[in-house]
Structures are given as structure tokens and as C-alpha cells.
Amino acid sequence: MRPRMRGIAVAAIALTSVMSMSACAKDSGGGNAGQNTGSGGSGCEYASPPAAPATSSSAASAGDKVDGSALKVGLAYDIGGRGDASFNDSAAAGLDKAVADLGVKKENVKELTAAPNEAEDAKQTRLKQLAGDGYNPIVAVGFAYAESLKVVAPQFPNVKFAIVDAVVDAPNVTGLTFAEHEGSFLAGVIAAYQSKACHVGFVGGVEIPLIQKFEAGYFQGAKAAAPKIEIEKKYLTPAGDFTGFQDPAKGQEAAKGQIDKKADVLYHAAGASGKGVFSAAKQAGVKAIGVDSDQYNQATVADSKDVIVSSMLKRVDVAVFDYVKAVAKNDLASLPKVFDLKVDGVGYATSGGKIDDKLKGILEGYKAQIIEGKIKVADKP
Secondary structure, X not given: OOOOOOOOOOOOOOOOOOXXXXXXXXXXXXXXXXXXXXXXXXXXXXXXXXXXXXXXXXXXXXXXOOOOOOOEEEEEEOOOXXXXXXXXXXXXXXXXXXXXXXXXXXHHEEEEEOOOOOOHHHHHHHHHHXXXXXXXXXXXXXXXXXXXXXXXXXXXXXXXEXXXXXXXXXXXXXXXXXOHHHHHHHHHHHHHHHOOOOEEEEEEEEEOHHHHHHHHHHHHHHHHHOOOOEEEEEEEEEOOOHHHHOOHHHHHHHHHHHHHOOOOEEEEEOHHHHHHHHHHHHHHXXXXXXXXXXXXXXXXXXXXXXXXXXXXXXXXXXXHHHHHHHHHHOOHHHOOOOEOHHHOOEEEOOOOOOOOHHHHHHHHHHHHHHHHOOOOOOOOO
16 A cells, blocks of 8 residues: 644644754753653653553444345556555455455456556546456555546446545546555554654655555654654655565665664554665664554565564455445445544554553543543545
8 A cells, every 4th residue: 555632741743844853852841841751762751642542443344234236336446456555455344244244246346457657548548447357345455546436436426436545526426535644643652652763754656645644643743753753764765656666675774774864663554665774774674654554464474473563554455345335235425534543544554572561551532532532643644
């Protein structure tokens, strides 16, 4: 495949710059900041975190039985497709769950994948192929399909389409969008508490508004937890060049550059290029945070799993499954307008045991304040 507080003075952490911040002081400062209040880190002064709620404020998923056996479901993946250990794999997991839980037949599923920097008409052809072959609904995985859907959807008015990360103004197209900045805020908190140097990094795949949401939330969360933390950032390619999501070598080079600057926890939003970020972290003996899927459990990055302390979960799997379920029920109005923290549309993974109970309590405190609106997470750097 991005300021907050509760009884704490984490004062106005609006992101007005993407430059690295000043180095951390080693002695405890004044006010309500304290040194080493979390788990894992040893170099930061931490702001007093909000208290964890007594119970989870996450929405419970509906348990009604739905029959999807009559559906023919098409998935048009973004570049990388199934096996990217990130964005597309999360969509694939949602499709697999629809097969397992809704009775969608495997023989009635078709998956097609985009090529890097392909012509627009190739996307249109892919969508037309699925619609022409009788697949309904069809999920376009990624905003890159938006322009093509504007053309194709009106040609197939009886076919239901969905698109991840975009909104298309057509009556038969449902947008599946996410609060990536909210989940990335929690990733920033994790990075701050896991860093020994009070110095962390962010690697983005392509410098576009969508990936800047991840950056914005991450910076804000890290600064909320540790106001003096230093943060590096690097985008692999500029807007328009989508190879930044499919270049592990470039991801590894960018990560190494940040590690050389003493960053010791790296968060990526770079699709398959994140594999290179994990490789660089493993070679240097530092930590990393995955994205989209629970990357600790992804087979394609198993060699690097020991450095993955968490992943920011962008629940494309939930959105895809919920969409197919809503189509089967003929109830698209039941879908949330945005998959955010409140509906578990974004979150964080605890696989690997690096998130202990103390840090989880801190994360749940921040999460509750975001859900309650007491913390407003920026979606732009």
C-alpha cells in the first residue's frame, strides 16, 4: 500500500513544518513532562499521557448472518497486487473473509492487478473486463482508479462499484475512505515510546495528499508523546511516479539514510517498498512500524518480523468485507462514511509482544480522546 490531550499540557502541536525538531534534553524538564514514563524508550521526555478508558470505545461489529453465495465479486488491485504485504493484501484478506463468512464462491471471484505507471486506458480495460464478465460488485483497490471509474461506471449502471481511498460522483460507486491520520497518530506515539534515541523516521512511498495524511498523523502523535523528539522524513518518488510503492531497494536506501542520522524507529507508508525499510532496520538493529496490514504476520516480510514493533492497521479488509456484505444485504446505507478509529477502520497491531500493557493503556487513552473529539488529528503536514 495519515493535537490531543486530556488533562495534559501538550500545547498546540499543529504541524507547520516537516523539518526535524531539536534534540531531546536528557534531564527531566519542568511542567508535566517526565522522563521514561513508557515502555521501551530511554531517551525521551514524555508528556503525561491521557488515562486509558475503563472500557473500549470501539464499535462492535454486527453478527447477523448474510448469504453472499449468489455474488460474483471482482477485485482490481493497485500495483503490487496480492502479496504486497501491505495495502493490497489487506483488501485480499477482506475478500477471503467474504468467501469464508458470507459464502461467496471461490469460482465466482476474479482478481486483476495494475502495472506500475500503466496508461489510464489499461485501468478502464480492467474494470470493463470485470463488468463485462458479469462480476458485480467490483472493488477498485486504490485512488488511482478514480478517473477510470468516472468513465466506466456510467457504462455499466447496473453494476455496483466501490473504490478504496477515493470518492467518485456516480450513483453506482461507493467510496471506501479512511482516517489514516488517526491511526498514524497512534503509530507516532508508539515510535516515541519505542525509541531509545528520541529520534524517529518516516518513509513515504509517493508524495501525494493521501500519504501525507500518514505523515501528518505520525508527526503529531510522536510530538504529543514526546514534544522534543526529532523526526526524519523521506518520500521515495514525487507525485505522479507511483513506482515509489513498488521499489524495496529505494525504500532500503531511504531508511538507511535516516538510520545514519540516528533515527532508531522507522514508520513507512510505502506499500511494497516497505520491505526495504524493514530490511534496513534489521541490518542496523533498529525498530520499524508497518502499515495497512499486520505486517508482523505477513509471510513476505517474515525474515524481518523481529524488528516490527507494531503496524498501523488501515482496515481495508474490514471495508472490503463490509462492502460485499452490504451489497449482499442490499443495504449500502449501512456503511460508515469514513472508516476511522470509532468504527475500527484504523488502529494498531500488537503482534510480536512489543506493545506491553502499559504502552497499550497509553495508546488507548489517546485513542479515546481522538474518538471523543478532544484530540483533533491533522490530515495535512
